[in-house]
Amino acid sequence: MTDARPIGVFDSGLGGLTVLAELVRALPGESFIYLGDTARVPYGARSDRTIQRYSREAADWLLARDIKLFVIACNTATAYAGDMLQRELSVPVIGVIEPGVQALLSRSRNRRVGVIGTRATIRSDVYARRIRERDADIQVFSKACPLFVPLVEEGWIDKKITRLVVQEYLSELAREDVDTVVLGCTHYPLIKKTILSEFPELSLVDSSEETARAVAARIQSEGLAADGEAGAVRIYLTDLTRQMSDLESFLSGLSIESLEEVELHAG
Numbered sequence: 001m002t003d004a005r006p007i008g009v010f011d012s013g014l015g016g017l018t019v020l021a022e023l024v025r026a027l028p029g030e031s032f033i034y035l036g037d038t039a040r041v042p043y044g045a046r047s048d049r050t051i052q053r054y055s056r057e058a059a060d061w062l063l064a065r066d067i068k069l070f071v072i073a074c075n076t077a078t079a080y081a082g083d084m085l086q087r088e089l090s091v092p093v094i095g096v097i098e099p100g101v102q103a104l105l106s107r108s109r110n111r112r113v114g115v116i117g118t119r120a121t122i123r124s125d126v127y128a129r130r131i132r133e134r135d136a137d138i139q140v141f142s143k144a145c146p147l148f149v150p151l152v153e154e155g156w157i158d159k160k161i162t163r164l165v166v167q168e169y170l171s172e173l174a175r176e177d178v179d180t181v182v183l184g185c186t187h188y189p190l191i192k193k194t195i196l197s198e199f200p201e202l203s204l205v206d207s208s209e210e211t212a213r214a215v216a217a218r219i220q221s222e223g224l225a226a227d228g229e230a231g232a233v234r235i236y237l238t239d240l241t242r243q244m245s246d247l248e249s250f251l252s253g254l255s256i257e258s259l260e261e262v263e264l265h266a267g
């Protein structure tokens with residue numbers, strides 16, 4: 001049996017395109033609908049209830065397009081709305097936190113790990129709780145890195161200022177002798193090389209790669225795979241004022257069939 005329905009991918013903005021790129025690499029035969037809430041990004045500075053409301057609206061919009069699986073590519077939305085949507089939606093829901101936690105646990109040697117993310121993700125403490133649920137002895141050090149998102153959005157990937165900000169945020173974790181750090185935000189994989197050039201001893205967990213693996217496994221186990229022909233990738237954004245050149249830095253070579261602006265309430 002094959003299932004040609006698309007996989008829905010949701011993010012607060014463009015950062016989730018890093019997750020979409022990994023999904024397309026892992027599942028080239030699948031079709032994807034990506035919804036980026038660019039009109040209301042960033043979620044990382046918003047309240048719990050607002051993040052839940054926005055996430056529910058995005059889920060409703062994607063479900064109305066007959067998706068077979070819902071991927072929450074946004075760490076902040078997964079932290080506040082992941083469990084809620086898992087309970088409420090009629091299709092399987094996969095967020096980015098669980099796959100990242102699994103990888104972190106299997107990679108750390110000294111059982112001292114770091115979590116970096118938006119203020120809201122770190123405030124939720126979801127990563128630390130999930131990690132300790134599986135290994136009560138592990139030491140978790142969390143750090144909000146709010147300046148990383150605007151730096152990446154500005155395309156300042158390998159600038160001196162970005163390296164200084166990386167030093168400022170991560171030296172605290174390095175002092176705690178963490179050996180593995182999870183990149184708990186959609187934008188951070190784009191500065192992975194910069195982080196590693198400042199802290200080469202760290203092992204970095206890229207949630208986008210781990211999530212793609214988890215989705216591929218779930219598609220197989222639930223018998224939801226498409227029939228293997230090349231699938232279509234459609235991108236919908238709630239605000240399209242961005243230049244195409246801005247978008248391209250996030251698309252990492254993805255070829256897309258369409259890019260449109262949508263209003264979430266329109267259903």
Ligand code: DGL
Nearest residue numbers: 012042043044075076186
């Ligand atoms: N997508 C968000 C995340 O992964 C980062 C951008 C935002 O704050 O909305 O946490």
